[in-house]
Amino acid sequence: xxxxxxxxxxxxxxxxxxxxxxxxxxxxxxxxxxxxxxxxxxxxxxxxxxxxxxxxxxxxxxxxxxxxxxxxxxxxxxxxxxxxxxxxxxxxxxxxxxxxxxxxxxxxxxxxxxxxxxxxxxxxxxxxxxxxxxxxxxxxxxxxxxxxxxxxxxxxxxxxxxxxxxxxxxxxxxxxxxxxxxxxxxxxxxxxxxxxxxxxxxxxxxxxxxxxxxxxxxxxxxxxxxxxxxxxxxxxxxxxxxxxxxxxxxxxxxxxxxxxxxxxxxxxxxxxxxxxxxxxxxxxxxxxxxxxxxxxxxxxxxxxxxxxxxxxxxxxxxxxxxxxxxxxxxxxxxxxxxx
Numbered sequence: 001x002x003x004x005x006x007x008x009x010x011x012x013x014x015x016x017x018x019x020x021x022x023x024x025x026x027x028x029x030x031x032x033x034x035x036x037x038x039x040x041x042x043x044x045x046x047x048x049x050x051x052x053x054x055x056x057x058x059x060x061x062x063x064x065x066x067x068x069x070x071x072x073x074x075x076x077x078x079x080x081x082x083x084x085x086x087x088x089x090x091x092x093x094x095x096x097x098x099x100x101x102x103x104x105x106x107x108x109x110x111x112x113x114x115x116x117x118x119x120x121x122x123x124x125x126x127x128x129x130x131x132x133x134x135x136x137x138x139x140x141x142x143x144x145x146x147x148x149x150x151x152x153x154x155x156x157x158x159x160x161x162x163x164x165x166x167x168x169x170x171x172x173x174x175x176x177x178x179x180x181x182x183x184x185x186x187x188x189x190x191x192x193x194x195x196x197x198x199x200x201x202x203x204x205x206x207x208x209x210x211x212x213x214x215x216x217x218x219x220x221x222x223x224x225x226x227x228x229x230x231x232x233x234x235x236x237x238x239x240x241x242x243x244x245x246x247x248x249x250x251x252x253x254x255x256x257x258x259x260x261x262x263x264x265x266x267x268x269x270x271x272x273x274x275x276x277x278x279x280x281x282x283x284x285x286x287x288x289x290x291x292x293x294x295x296x297x298x299x300x301x302x303x304x305x306x307x308x309x310x311x312x313x314x315x316x317x318x319x320x321x322x323x324x325x326x327x328x329x330x331x332x333x334x335x336x337x338x339x
Contacts, residue, residue: 006035006043008296015277015300017322022278045288049295051123055150058119058302061309063112068154070146070177071109071118071266072139072163074126076102077280077294086287087127103290106138109266110152117309118265120298121146125291139163140171147175156180158263164244166222173246180259182241188220189230201242206232213251219244231256273301276319 014027024044028037076093079085080100093100104126111118122145124138133141139159146152156178159168164181172179183189185202198220206215214231228244231253235241243256250256273279279297282290304315311318 006040008047008049008299011040011044012296012300012303015296016303018278019319019323022281023283041284041289044284044292045286047292048288049292051295053295054123054298054302055121057299058121059150061302061306062110062119062121062152063115063117064110064153065112065114066153066155067113068152068156069111069113069262070143070154070157071111071263072106072142072157072159073263073266073270074104074106074135074162075270075274076100076104077274078102079280082283085283085285085290087125087290089127089129091126103294104135105294106135106142107266107269108139108142108146109269110146110154111262111265113262118269119305120269120302121150121152123294123298125294127287130287136163136165136168139168143172143175156259158259160263166219169228169244169246170222170226178245178247180243180245180247180256180263182243182260183219183230185242187242189217190220191215191217191230201230202240204230204232212253214253214256216248217244233257233260269301272304272315273297276304276315277301 011027015022018026024040025037027040028035076091078093078096078100079088079102082088082101087103088101089104090099091102091104092098093102106124106126107120108122109118110121122142124133124142126133126135126138128134143157146154154177157172157180159179159181161182161184164183169179169181183201186200188198189201189204190196190198191204204215211232214229216227217230218227227248228246229248229250231243231245233241233243233253233256241260243260245256277297277300279294282293284290284293301315304318308315308318313321
């Protein structure tokens with residue numbers, strides 16, 4: 001008898017329906033054809049899934065808009081309790097607020113501002129020891145790839161302060177796009193209209209008018225005549241963001257706040273993919289297995305969001321609804337009965 005094969009679709013289906021345990025062993029234990037753990041492992045190790053597969057799967061879903069946004073951010077896939085997994089480096093985790101062992105993932109999200117829908121269109125795995133690329137390099141690669149290969153229309157790029165470097169901002173500007181990004185509080189800037197008196201952005205003085213309309217500044221070490229518009233945005237009683245944009249016609253702080261709020265959609269993506277696809281759960285040591293598992297997890301998120309839009313449900317309702325069906329079935333015909 002011919003032995004059953006494991007395909008990418010099979011593995012993605014497992015990640016789609018599993019609720020807590022996403023390991024290969026658990027998959028083998030529940031496979032309807034009693035397929036072995038080794039066979040599943042051989043498939044995941046032998047395939048070679050790449051980021052372009054994500055674009056091939058999602059491009060049919062995207063409703064593009066000339067006012068669209070590209071969002072860039074990274075997240076760390078927690079492997080803090082793992083040993084000898086390739087791709088793992090000690091990195092700062094925003095969730096843990098400390099250095100942890102993990103796999104760095106840089107993501108690119110496309111947002112339609114009119115429908116508020118968003119799609120993951122690209123990603124890169126951060127592994128500088130192998131490809132000698134920084135996270136900034138990955139952002140630039142994905143940015144240029146979106147324009148030159150995907151030919152996806154958009155107007156604005158959003159990113160956090162980690163990516164607010166001279167090279168990245170000037171690259172975006174040179175491509176004819178608008179950027180909005182927060183600066184770190186100690187970034188040196190000059191608002192003195194030519195006197196070149198640099199001070200930390202958090203120490204700037206603001207008039208009442210500037211609070212609403214922003215102020216034109218120069219960032220230290222940028223080209224001599226290059227200026228950006230700066231806004232002081234109070235996020236909460238304990239946090240203030242200093243947001244810059246190359247759109248020097250922007251003079252409305254409320255509009256800036258609305259633009260910056262869109263950036264949280266990539267945080268939502270990070271939360272959903274970690275909670276619903278098991279992207280952090282694979283403990284295999286080989287880099288190729290980790291890369292394939294990450295790609296499959298992102299493909300599962302794409303499928304979940306597609307079904308969610310069609311059924312007008314949230315991705316959490318879809319995933320947890322599988323447990324609702326199980327509970328109803330067990331209440332009707334319980335396998336375990338209280339004596």
